[in-house]
Amino acid sequence: MGLFARVGALVTKRQVLWTLVKRDLRVRYARSWLGYLWTILDPLAMSGIYFLVFVHIFRKGDIGHAPYFLFLVIGLLTWQWFSAAITDTTRALLQEARLVRSTNLPREIWVVRVVIAKAIEYALSLPVLALFVIGYAVQGSVALNARLLLFPVGVLLLFLFLIGAGLLLAPVTALVTDTQRVVRIALRMFFYGTPIIYALDRVPSNFETILWLNPLTGILELQRAGFFDAPVAWGAVGVGAAVTLLTLAVGWRTFVRLERAVLKEI
Amino acid sequence: MAAVITTENLGIEFYRSRRRKLSLREMLFRQGATHSPETFWALRGVTLQVHPGEAVGLVGANGGGKSTLLKMIAGVLIPDEGTVSVTRGVAPLIELTGGFIGELSARENIYLTAGLHGLSPDAVEERFDEIVDFAGPQVRAALDTPYRHFSSGMQVRLGFSVITALDEPILLVDEVLAVGDKAFREKCYRRMESLLAEGRTLFLVSHNESDLRRFCTRGLYLRSGELVGDGSIADVLAAYNEDIKGAL
Numbered sequence: 001m002g003l004f005a006r007v008g009a010l011v012t013k014r015q016v017l018w019t020l021v022k023r024d025l026r027v028r029y030a031r032s033w034l035g036y037l038w039t040i041l042d043p044l045a046m047s048g049i050y051f052l053v054f055v056h057i058f059r060k061g062d063i064g065h066a067p068y069f070l071f072l073v074i075g076l077l078t079w080q081w082f083s084a085a086i087t088d089t090t091r092a093l094l095q096e097a098r099l100v101r102s103t104n105l106p107r108e109i110w111v112v113r114v115v116i117a118k119a120i121e122y123a124l125s126l127p128v129l130a131l132f133v134i135g136y137a138v139q140g141s142v143a144l145n146a147r148l149l150l151f152p153v154g155v156l157l158l159f160l161f162l163i164g165a166g167l168l169l170a171p172v173t174a175l176v177t178d179t180q181r182v183v184r185i186a187l188r189m190f191f192y193g194t195p196i197i198y199a200l201d202r203v204p205s206n207f208e209t210i211l212w213l214n215p216l217t218g219i220l221e222l223q224r225a226g227f228f229d230a231p232v233a234w235g236a237v238g239v240g241a242a243v244t245l246l247t248l249a250v251g252w253r254t255f256v257r258l259e260r261a262v263l264k265e266i
Numbered sequence: 267m268a269a270v271i272t273t274e275n276l277g278i279e280f281y282r283s284r285r286r287k288l289s290l291r292e293m294l295f296r297q298g299a300t301h302s303p304e305t306f307w308a309l310r311g312v313t314l315q316v317h318p319g320e321a322v323g324l325v326g327a328n329g330g331g332k333s334t335l336l337k338m339i340a341g342v343l344i345p346d347e348g349t350v351s352v353t354r355g356v357a358p359l360i361e362l363t364g365g366f367i368g369e370l371s372a373r374e375n376i377y378l379t380a381g382l383h384g385l386s387p388d389a390v391e392e393r394f395d396e397i398v399d400f401a402g403p404q405v406r407a408a409l410d411t412p413y414r415h416f417s418s419g420m421q422v423r424l425g426f427s428v429i430t431a432l433d434e435p436i437l438l439v440d441e442v443l444a445v446g447d448k449a450f451r452e453k454c455y456r457r458m459e460s461l462l463a464e465g466r467t468l469f470l471v472s473h474n475e476s477d478l479r480r481f482c483t484r485g486l487y488l489r490s491g492e493l494v495g496d497g498s499i500a501d502v503l504a505a506y507n508e509d510i511k512g513a514l
Contacts, residue, residue, distance in 0.1 A: 015381070015386065016381060016382055016384065019377075019378060019381040019382060020382070023367065023370075023378050026370065026374070027367055027369055027370065030369050030370060098361050098363075098364035098365075099361075099364050099365055099382070100342070101337075101342055101360070101361055101364065102340075102342060102358055102360045102361035102364040102365075103342070103358070103364070103365070103382055103383065104340055104341030104342055104356065104358070105382075259344065260344045260346070263342060263343050263344060264278075264280055264281075264343065
Protein backbone atom coordinates (compact mmCIF):
# COMPACT_ATOMS: atom_id res chain seq x y z
CA MET A 1 0.00 0.00 0.00
CA GLY A 2 1.37 3.37 -0.97
CA LEU A 3 1.49 6.40 1.27
CA PHE A 4 -1.55 7.98 -0.32
CA ALA A 5 -3.59 4.81 0.08
CA ARG A 6 -2.66 4.73 3.77
CA VAL A 7 -3.62 8.36 4.30
CA GLY A 8 -6.86 7.63 2.44
CA ALA A 9 -7.59 4.65 4.69
CA LEU A 10 -7.06 6.87 7.69
CA VAL A 11 -9.42 9.50 6.31
CA THR A 12 -12.20 6.98 5.69
CA LYS A 13 -11.89 5.90 9.33
CA ARG A 14 -12.09 9.45 10.64
CA GLN A 15 -15.23 8.65 12.61
CA VAL A 16 -13.37 5.94 14.51
CA LEU A 17 -10.45 8.32 14.93
CA TRP A 18 -12.75 10.89 16.42
CA THR A 19 -14.29 8.27 18.73
CA LEU A 20 -10.81 7.42 20.00
CA VAL A 21 -9.89 11.05 20.54
CA LYS A 22 -13.07 11.63 22.51
CA ARG A 23 -12.34 8.51 24.52
CA ASP A 24 -8.87 9.81 25.37
CA LEU A 25 -10.18 13.15 26.52
CA ARG A 26 -13.06 11.61 28.44
CA VAL A 27 -10.80 9.18 30.27
CA ARG A 28 -8.42 11.97 31.12
CA TYR A 29 -11.14 14.16 32.54
CA ALA A 30 -13.12 11.35 34.15
CA ARG A 31 -10.12 10.22 36.14
CA SER A 32 -9.61 13.45 38.04
CA TRP A 33 -11.79 16.48 38.49
CA LEU A 34 -8.66 18.58 38.23
CA GLY A 35 -8.16 17.26 34.70
CA TYR A 36 -8.30 20.58 32.89
CA LEU A 37 -6.40 22.37 35.60
CA TRP A 38 -3.48 19.97 35.30
CA THR A 39 -2.95 20.81 31.65
CA ILE A 40 -2.45 24.48 32.48
CA LEU A 41 -1.12 24.22 36.02
CA ASP A 42 2.08 22.50 35.03
CA PRO A 43 3.24 25.01 32.40
CA LEU A 44 2.15 27.94 34.56
CA ALA A 45 3.97 26.63 37.62
CA MET A 46 7.10 26.01 35.58
CA SER A 47 6.85 29.51 34.07
CA GLY A 48 6.67 30.92 37.59
CA ILE A 49 9.67 28.92 38.73
CA TYR A 50 11.88 29.85 35.77
CA PHE A 51 10.82 33.46 36.15
CA LEU A 52 11.86 33.46 39.80
CA VAL A 53 15.12 31.65 39.19
CA PHE A 54 16.32 33.69 36.25
CA VAL A 55 14.97 37.12 37.05
CA HIS A 56 15.30 37.21 40.80
CA ILE A 57 18.14 34.81 41.56
CA PHE A 58 20.40 34.92 38.51
CA ARG A 59 19.27 38.49 37.77
CA LYS A 60 19.16 37.65 34.08
CA GLY A 61 15.86 39.16 32.99
CA ASP A 62 17.14 39.67 29.47
CA ILE A 63 17.63 36.05 28.35
CA GLY A 64 14.24 36.11 26.62
CA HIS A 65 12.05 38.75 25.06
CA ALA A 66 10.20 41.11 27.40
CA PRO A 67 7.87 40.54 29.14
CA TYR A 68 9.84 37.45 30.07
CA PHE A 69 6.94 35.73 31.85
CA LEU A 70 4.78 35.83 28.73
CA PHE A 71 7.76 34.59 26.73
CA LEU A 72 8.00 31.62 29.11
CA VAL A 73 4.28 30.84 29.07
CA ILE A 74 4.14 30.60 25.26
CA GLY A 75 7.18 28.33 25.22
CA LEU A 76 6.11 26.11 28.07
CA LEU A 77 2.53 25.61 26.84
CA THR A 78 3.94 24.41 23.54
CA TRP A 79 6.52 22.28 25.35
CA GLN A 80 3.75 20.71 27.43
CA TRP A 81 1.96 19.62 24.25
CA PHE A 82 5.20 18.41 22.72
CA SER A 83 6.45 16.36 25.67
CA ALA A 84 3.02 14.89 26.51
CA ALA A 85 2.49 13.85 22.90
CA ILE A 86 5.97 12.32 22.58
CA THR A 87 5.62 10.41 25.86
CA ASP A 88 2.19 9.08 24.93
CA THR A 89 2.84 8.25 21.29
CA THR A 90 5.94 6.33 22.35
CA ARG A 91 3.73 3.80 24.12
CA ALA A 92 0.72 4.25 21.82
CA LEU A 93 0.85 0.74 20.37
CA LEU A 94 1.89 -1.03 23.57
CA GLN A 95 -0.78 0.54 25.71
CA GLU A 96 -3.60 -0.33 23.33
CA ALA A 97 -2.16 -3.74 22.47
CA ARG A 98 -5.49 -5.49 23.10
CA LEU A 99 -7.27 -3.20 20.69
CA VAL A 100 -4.53 -3.30 18.11
CA ARG A 101 -4.71 -7.10 18.27
CA SER A 102 -8.46 -7.25 17.77
CA THR A 103 -9.48 -4.46 15.41
CA ASN A 104 -8.56 -4.11 11.79
CA LEU A 105 -8.02 -0.37 11.60
CA PRO A 106 -5.27 1.51 9.81
CA ARG A 107 -2.60 1.16 12.50
CA GLU A 108 -1.46 4.79 12.17
CA ILE A 109 -4.68 5.66 13.95
CA TRP A 110 -3.19 4.74 17.34
CA VAL A 111 -0.50 7.37 16.94
CA VAL A 112 -2.53 10.07 15.23
CA ARG A 113 -5.27 9.94 17.83
CA VAL A 114 -2.81 10.71 20.63
CA VAL A 115 -1.42 13.71 18.77
CA ILE A 116 -4.92 15.04 18.07
CA ALA A 117 -6.05 14.57 21.67
CA LYS A 118 -2.97 16.41 22.92
CA ALA A 119 -3.52 19.15 20.31
CA ILE A 120 -7.03 19.65 21.66
CA GLU A 121 -5.70 19.90 25.19
CA TYR A 122 -3.23 22.49 23.92
CA ALA A 123 -6.01 24.43 22.22
CA LEU A 124 -7.95 24.36 25.49
CA SER A 125 -4.99 25.92 27.27
CA LEU A 126 -4.80 28.86 24.85
CA PRO A 127 -7.50 30.94 26.62
CA VAL A 128 -5.08 31.15 29.56
CA LEU A 129 -2.43 32.53 27.23
CA ALA A 130 -5.00 34.99 25.88
CA LEU A 131 -5.71 36.19 29.43
CA PHE A 132 -2.04 36.93 30.03
CA VAL A 133 -1.72 38.71 26.68
CA ILE A 134 -4.74 40.87 27.45
CA GLY A 135 -3.32 41.66 30.88
CA TYR A 136 0.05 42.69 29.46
CA ALA A 137 -1.58 44.60 26.62
CA VAL A 138 -3.70 46.62 29.04
CA GLN A 139 -0.56 47.31 31.03
CA GLY A 140 1.05 48.47 27.79
CA SER A 141 4.03 46.10 27.81
CA VAL A 142 2.81 44.00 24.87
CA ALA A 143 1.62 45.22 21.49
CA LEU A 144 0.25 42.55 19.17
CA ASN A 145 1.28 42.72 15.53
CA ALA A 146 0.13 41.14 12.27
CA ARG A 147 2.66 38.33 12.60
CA LEU A 148 0.18 36.74 15.00
CA LEU A 149 -1.03 34.99 11.83
CA LEU A 150 2.16 32.90 11.98
CA PHE A 151 0.99 31.33 15.26
CA PRO A 152 -1.30 28.72 13.62
CA VAL A 153 1.44 27.95 11.10
CA GLY A 154 3.68 27.02 14.01
CA VAL A 155 0.92 24.88 15.50
CA LEU A 156 0.45 23.06 12.20
CA LEU A 157 4.19 22.40 11.86
CA LEU A 158 4.35 21.01 15.39
CA PHE A 159 1.34 18.81 14.67
CA LEU A 160 3.06 17.33 11.62
CA PHE A 161 6.34 16.89 13.47
CA LEU A 162 4.61 15.07 16.33
CA ILE A 163 2.88 12.69 13.95
CA GLY A 164 6.19 11.94 12.27
CA ALA A 165 8.01 11.42 15.56
CA GLY A 166 5.14 9.32 16.93
CA LEU A 167 5.04 7.07 13.86
CA LEU A 168 8.76 6.55 14.33
CA LEU A 169 8.74 5.95 18.08
CA ALA A 170 5.59 3.86 18.58
CA PRO A 171 6.64 0.77 16.59
CA VAL A 172 10.25 0.97 17.80
CA THR A 173 9.01 0.98 21.40
CA ALA A 174 6.74 -1.98 20.74
CA LEU A 175 9.80 -3.95 19.64
CA VAL A 176 12.40 -2.50 22.02
CA THR A 177 10.72 -1.48 25.28
CA ASP A 178 13.82 0.32 26.55
CA THR A 179 13.02 3.06 24.08
CA GLN A 180 10.67 4.59 26.66
CA ARG A 181 13.55 5.23 29.06
CA VAL A 182 15.75 6.63 26.33
CA VAL A 183 12.95 8.95 25.24
CA ARG A 184 12.47 10.21 28.78
CA ILE A 185 16.13 11.22 29.04
CA ALA A 186 16.21 12.60 25.50
CA LEU A 187 13.18 14.77 26.24
CA ARG A 188 14.90 16.33 29.23
CA MET A 189 17.95 17.17 27.12
CA PHE A 190 15.77 18.40 24.30
CA PHE A 191 14.14 20.87 26.65
CA TYR A 192 17.39 22.74 27.12
CA GLY A 193 18.22 22.39 23.44
CA THR A 194 15.07 24.32 22.62
CA PRO A 195 14.74 28.10 23.01
CA ILE A 196 12.03 27.87 25.67
CA ILE A 197 13.59 29.63 28.61
CA TYR A 198 15.97 31.66 26.45
CA ALA A 199 15.60 33.46 23.13
CA LEU A 200 17.36 32.21 20.03
CA ASP A 201 19.16 35.51 19.41
CA ARG A 202 20.84 35.34 22.86
CA VAL A 203 22.62 32.14 21.83
CA PRO A 204 26.28 32.32 20.63
CA SER A 205 26.15 32.28 16.84
CA ASN A 206 28.00 28.98 16.38
CA PHE A 207 25.39 27.25 18.56
CA GLU A 208 22.53 29.10 16.97
CA THR A 209 22.87 27.27 13.66
CA ILE A 210 22.82 23.92 15.48
CA LEU A 211 19.58 24.93 17.18
CA TRP A 212 18.03 25.53 13.76
CA LEU A 213 18.01 21.77 13.28
CA ASN A 214 15.57 21.47 16.16
CA PRO A 215 12.14 21.97 14.57
CA LEU A 216 10.80 23.41 17.83
CA THR A 217 13.16 26.37 17.41
CA GLY A 218 11.46 27.50 14.22
CA ILE A 219 8.01 26.64 15.57
CA LEU A 220 8.52 28.81 18.66
CA GLU A 221 9.85 31.63 16.47
CA LEU A 222 6.57 31.54 14.53
CA GLN A 223 4.44 31.33 17.65
CA ARG A 224 6.16 34.22 19.43
CA ALA A 225 6.41 36.52 16.41
CA GLY A 226 2.99 38.10 16.94
CA PHE A 227 3.70 39.08 20.55
CA PHE A 228 7.23 40.44 20.45
CA ASP A 229 9.03 42.90 18.19
CA ALA A 230 12.17 40.82 17.73
CA PRO A 231 12.74 39.76 14.10
CA VAL A 232 11.82 36.20 13.12
CA ALA A 233 14.81 33.92 12.46
CA TRP A 234 13.60 32.67 9.09
CA GLY A 235 16.61 30.41 8.75
CA ALA A 236 15.44 28.47 11.81
CA VAL A 237 11.90 28.32 10.43
CA GLY A 238 13.06 27.02 7.03
CA VAL A 239 15.43 24.40 8.38
CA GLY A 240 12.90 23.39 11.03
CA ALA A 241 10.15 22.92 8.44
CA ALA A 242 12.48 20.79 6.32
CA VAL A 243 13.39 18.65 9.35
CA THR A 244 9.68 18.34 10.15
CA LEU A 245 8.82 17.02 6.69
CA LEU A 246 11.81 14.70 6.78
CA THR A 247 10.72 13.34 10.17
CA LEU A 248 7.23 12.77 8.82
CA ALA A 249 8.59 10.87 5.81
CA VAL A 250 11.05 8.76 7.82
CA GLY A 251 8.44 8.16 10.54
CA TRP A 252 5.82 6.94 8.13
CA ARG A 253 8.27 4.74 6.30
CA THR A 254 9.52 3.18 9.52
CA PHE A 255 5.97 2.60 10.69
CA VAL A 256 5.03 0.80 7.49
CA ARG A 257 8.22 -1.27 7.57
CA LEU A 258 7.83 -2.34 11.17
CA GLU A 259 4.06 -2.84 11.20
CA ARG A 260 4.33 -6.52 10.35
CA ALA A 261 6.88 -7.22 13.08
CA VAL A 262 4.98 -5.17 15.65
CA LEU A 263 1.74 -7.09 15.08
CA LYS A 264 3.55 -10.35 15.72
CA GLU A 265 5.15 -9.01 18.86
CA ILE A 266 2.29 -7.40 20.78
CA MET B 267 -21.21 -17.32 -5.63
CA ALA B 268 -17.90 -15.51 -5.24
CA ALA B 269 -15.81 -16.45 -2.23
CA VAL B 270 -15.80 -14.01 0.69
CA ILE B 271 -12.53 -15.26 2.12
CA THR B 272 -9.72 -16.28 -0.19
CA THR B 273 -6.20 -17.17 0.86
CA GLU B 274 -3.46 -17.95 -1.59
CA ASN B 275 -0.34 -19.80 -0.45
CA LEU B 276 -0.57 -17.99 2.89
CA GLY B 277 2.42 -18.09 5.23
CA ILE B 278 3.70 -16.28 8.30
CA GLU B 279 6.99 -16.59 10.10
CA PHE B 280 7.59 -16.00 13.81
CA TYR B 281 10.64 -15.61 15.97
CA ARG B 282 11.32 -18.47 18.35
CA SER B 283 12.46 -16.27 21.20
CA ARG B 284 11.07 -12.96 22.22
CA ARG B 285 14.39 -11.24 21.77
CA ARG B 286 14.78 -10.19 18.23
CA LYS B 287 17.78 -8.42 16.82
CA LEU B 288 16.72 -5.16 15.41
CA SER B 289 19.09 -3.11 13.36
CA LEU B 290 18.48 0.36 12.05
CA ARG B 291 18.98 -1.01 8.58
CA GLU B 292 16.21 -3.52 9.12
CA MET B 293 13.88 -0.82 10.43
CA LEU B 294 14.24 1.31 7.36
CA PHE B 295 15.03 -1.03 4.52
CA ARG B 296 13.67 -4.47 5.29
CA GLN B 297 12.15 -6.03 2.24
CA GLY B 298 10.17 -9.25 2.49
CA ALA B 299 10.82 -11.89 5.10
CA THR B 300 14.18 -12.74 6.56
CA HIS B 301 15.26 -16.34 6.90
CA SER B 302 17.26 -17.49 9.86
CA PRO B 303 17.25 -20.53 12.14
CA GLU B 304 15.71 -18.38 14.87
CA THR B 305 12.42 -18.26 13.04
CA PHE B 306 9.76 -20.79 12.22
CA TRP B 307 6.72 -20.82 9.98
CA ALA B 308 3.56 -20.82 12.06
CA LEU B 309 1.59 -21.27 8.89
CA ARG B 310 2.68 -21.97 5.36
CA GLY B 311 1.19 -22.69 1.99
CA VAL B 312 -2.43 -22.36 3.06
CA THR B 313 -4.78 -21.94 0.15
CA LEU B 314 -8.51 -21.96 0.73
CA GLN B 315 -11.79 -20.34 -0.20
CA VAL B 316 -14.83 -19.71 1.95
CA HIS B 317 -18.16 -18.86 0.36
CA PRO B 318 -20.94 -16.73 1.82
CA GLY B 319 -23.09 -18.55 4.35
CA GLU B 320 -20.59 -21.30 5.02
CA ALA B 321 -19.86 -22.30 8.60
CA VAL B 322 -16.27 -23.37 8.82
CA GLY B 323 -14.65 -24.98 11.85
CA LEU B 324 -10.90 -24.87 12.30
CA VAL B 325 -9.51 -28.00 13.93
CA GLY B 326 -6.04 -28.86 15.14
CA ALA B 327 -3.68 -29.23 18.08
CA ASN B 328 -2.27 -26.26 20.01
CA GLY B 329 0.36 -24.45 18.00
CA GLY B 330 -1.10 -25.71 14.75
CA GLY B 331 -1.72 -22.19 13.47
CA LYS B 332 -5.48 -21.93 13.95
CA SER B 333 -5.57 -18.61 15.77
CA THR B 334 -2.84 -17.26 13.51
CA LEU B 335 -4.95 -18.01 10.45
CA LEU B 336 -7.96 -16.42 12.07
CA LYS B 337 -5.98 -13.29 12.89
CA MET B 338 -4.70 -12.96 9.36
CA ILE B 339 -8.25 -13.20 8.06
CA ALA B 340 -9.27 -10.57 10.61
CA GLY B 341 -6.45 -8.38 9.29
CA VAL B 342 -4.66 -8.05 12.63
CA LEU B 343 -1.63 -9.98 11.43
CA ILE B 344 0.07 -9.37 8.09
CA PRO B 345 1.25 -12.44 6.13
CA ASP B 346 4.91 -12.78 5.18
CA GLU B 347 4.03 -14.87 2.15
CA GLY B 348 1.02 -15.19 -0.09
CA THR B 349 -2.18 -13.20 0.13
CA VAL B 350 -5.41 -13.15 2.03
CA SER B 351 -8.44 -11.27 0.79
CA VAL B 352 -11.69 -10.75 2.61
CA THR B 353 -14.36 -9.06 0.56
CA ARG B 354 -16.96 -8.41 3.26
CA GLY B 355 -16.95 -6.85 6.70
CA VAL B 356 -15.75 -8.87 9.65
CA ALA B 357 -16.97 -9.04 13.26
CA PRO B 358 -14.03 -10.43 15.24
CA LEU B 359 -14.91 -12.23 18.46
CA ILE B 360 -11.25 -12.35 19.37
CA GLU B 361 -10.62 -10.11 22.36
CA LEU B 362 -14.17 -9.47 23.46
CA THR B 363 -13.42 -6.83 26.05
CA GLY B 364 -10.45 -5.31 24.23
CA GLY B 365 -12.03 -1.92 23.63
CA PHE B 366 -13.53 -1.43 27.05
CA ILE B 367 -12.15 1.13 29.47
CA GLY B 368 -12.47 0.53 33.20
CA GLU B 369 -12.97 4.15 34.20
CA LEU B 370 -15.90 4.80 31.88
CA SER B 371 -19.47 3.68 32.43
CA ALA B 372 -20.90 0.67 30.65
CA ARG B 373 -23.11 2.98 28.61
CA GLU B 374 -20.15 4.98 27.29
CA ASN B 375 -18.23 1.78 26.67
CA ILE B 376 -20.98 0.37 24.48
CA TYR B 377 -20.88 3.44 22.24
CA LEU B 378 -17.09 3.43 22.14
CA THR B 379 -16.57 -0.25 21.38
CA ALA B 380 -19.33 -0.41 18.80
CA GLY B 381 -17.89 2.78 17.28
CA LEU B 382 -14.43 1.22 17.11
CA HIS B 383 -15.86 -1.62 15.10
CA GLY B 384 -17.41 0.79 12.67
CA LEU B 385 -20.93 1.34 13.98
CA SER B 386 -22.10 4.95 13.80
CA PRO B 387 -23.54 6.57 16.95
CA ASP B 388 -27.02 6.51 15.38
CA ALA B 389 -26.74 2.80 14.65
CA VAL B 390 -25.64 2.17 18.24
CA GLU B 391 -28.55 4.24 19.50
CA GLU B 392 -30.89 2.07 17.46
CA ARG B 393 -29.71 -1.22 18.89
CA PHE B 394 -28.65 -0.01 22.32
CA ASP B 395 -31.63 -1.62 24.04
CA GLU B 396 -31.14 -4.85 22.20
CA ILE B 397 -27.48 -4.96 23.29
CA VAL B 398 -28.30 -4.27 26.91
CA ASP B 399 -31.23 -6.68 26.96
CA PHE B 400 -29.04 -9.42 25.67
CA ALA B 401 -26.33 -8.74 28.25
CA GLY B 402 -28.96 -9.23 30.93
CA PRO B 403 -30.75 -7.38 33.75
CA GLN B 404 -27.63 -7.16 35.95
CA VAL B 405 -25.86 -5.19 33.25
CA ARG B 406 -28.89 -2.96 32.69
CA ALA B 407 -29.04 -2.13 36.39
CA ALA B 408 -25.37 -1.12 36.36
CA LEU B 409 -25.32 0.81 33.09
CA ASP B 410 -23.98 3.99 34.65
CA THR B 411 -21.41 2.51 36.97
CA PRO B 412 -17.78 2.30 35.88
CA TYR B 413 -17.07 -0.77 33.82
CA ARG B 414 -14.28 -1.94 36.15
CA HIS B 415 -16.84 -2.51 38.90
CA PHE B 416 -18.47 -5.21 36.77
CA SER B 417 -17.83 -8.84 37.61
CA SER B 418 -15.71 -10.57 35.01
CA GLY B 419 -18.75 -12.55 33.89
CA MET B 420 -20.72 -9.36 33.30
CA GLN B 421 -17.78 -7.86 31.44
CA VAL B 422 -17.55 -10.63 28.86
CA ARG B 423 -21.32 -10.81 28.55
CA LEU B 424 -21.44 -7.17 27.59
CA GLY B 425 -18.50 -7.65 25.22
CA PHE B 426 -20.17 -10.59 23.53
CA SER B 427 -23.40 -8.69 23.28
CA VAL B 428 -21.77 -5.69 21.59
CA ILE B 429 -19.70 -7.62 19.06
CA THR B 430 -22.53 -9.91 18.00
CA ALA B 431 -24.75 -6.87 17.47
CA LEU B 432 -22.46 -5.68 14.68
CA ASP B 433 -23.91 -6.02 11.21
CA GLU B 434 -20.88 -7.64 9.64
CA PRO B 435 -21.58 -10.61 7.37
CA ILE B 436 -18.53 -12.58 8.51
CA LEU B 437 -18.09 -13.77 12.09
CA LEU B 438 -14.62 -14.76 13.22
CA VAL B 439 -14.69 -16.62 16.51
CA ASP B 440 -11.66 -17.67 18.55
CA GLU B 441 -12.96 -20.06 21.23
CA VAL B 442 -15.40 -17.52 22.64
CA LEU B 443 -18.55 -18.93 21.11
CA ALA B 444 -20.32 -18.71 24.43
CA VAL B 445 -19.45 -16.92 27.64
CA GLY B 446 -20.81 -16.51 31.15
CA ASP B 447 -22.92 -18.91 33.21
CA LYS B 448 -24.94 -21.82 31.93
CA ALA B 449 -28.07 -19.84 31.15
CA PHE B 450 -26.12 -17.15 29.33
CA ARG B 451 -24.16 -19.68 27.33
CA GLU B 452 -27.43 -21.11 26.08
CA LYS B 453 -28.43 -17.59 25.03
CA CYS B 454 -25.14 -17.20 23.17
CA TYR B 455 -25.73 -20.43 21.31
CA ARG B 456 -29.19 -19.32 20.28
CA ARG B 457 -27.85 -16.00 19.03
CA MET B 458 -25.16 -17.79 17.04
CA GLU B 459 -27.77 -20.04 15.49
CA SER B 460 -29.98 -17.14 14.52
CA LEU B 461 -27.00 -15.29 13.03
CA LEU B 462 -26.15 -18.35 10.98
CA ALA B 463 -29.76 -18.70 9.90
CA GLU B 464 -29.58 -15.13 8.60
CA GLY B 465 -26.86 -16.28 6.24
CA ARG B 466 -23.74 -15.01 8.02
CA THR B 467 -20.46 -16.69 7.32
CA LEU B 468 -18.85 -18.28 10.38
CA PHE B 469 -15.20 -19.03 10.89
CA LEU B 470 -14.78 -20.83 14.19
CA VAL B 471 -11.64 -21.93 16.02
CA SER B 472 -12.48 -24.36 18.77
CA HIS B 473 -11.36 -27.40 20.70
CA ASN B 474 -14.92 -28.20 21.65
CA GLU B 475 -16.16 -30.99 19.40
CA SER B 476 -19.80 -30.55 20.20
CA ASP B 477 -19.63 -26.85 19.35
CA LEU B 478 -17.93 -27.66 16.09
CA ARG B 479 -20.48 -30.31 15.20
CA ARG B 480 -23.38 -28.12 16.22
CA PHE B 481 -22.44 -25.04 14.21
CA CYS B 482 -20.09 -25.99 11.43
CA THR B 483 -20.73 -27.82 8.20
CA ARG B 484 -17.22 -27.66 6.84
CA GLY B 485 -14.00 -28.42 8.65
CA LEU B 486 -10.39 -27.40 8.08
CA TYR B 487 -7.58 -29.30 9.77
CA LEU B 488 -4.32 -27.49 10.49
CA ARG B 489 -1.28 -29.51 11.57
CA SER B 490 2.02 -27.71 12.28
CA GLY B 491 1.00 -24.82 10.12
CA GLU B 492 -0.10 -26.88 7.18
CA LEU B 493 -3.61 -27.36 5.90
CA VAL B 494 -3.95 -31.15 5.87
CA GLY B 495 -7.68 -31.59 5.72
CA ASP B 496 -10.64 -29.81 4.16
CA GLY B 497 -14.03 -31.49 4.05
CA SER B 498 -17.19 -32.03 6.03
CA ILE B 499 -16.78 -31.32 9.72
CA ALA B 500 -17.45 -34.96 10.62
CA ASP B 501 -14.70 -36.23 8.32
CA VAL B 502 -12.20 -33.65 9.48
CA LEU B 503 -12.89 -34.36 13.15
CA ALA B 504 -12.52 -38.07 12.46
CA ALA B 505 -9.14 -37.48 10.80
CA TYR B 506 -8.03 -35.31 13.71
CA ASN B 507 -9.10 -37.90 16.29
CA GLU B 508 -7.34 -40.59 14.30
CA ASP B 509 -4.10 -38.57 14.49
CA ILE B 510 -4.47 -38.11 18.23
CA LYS B 511 -5.02 -41.81 18.76
CA GLY B 512 -1.98 -42.58 16.63
CA ALA B 513 0.19 -40.25 18.72
CA LEU B 514 -0.84 -41.72 22.08
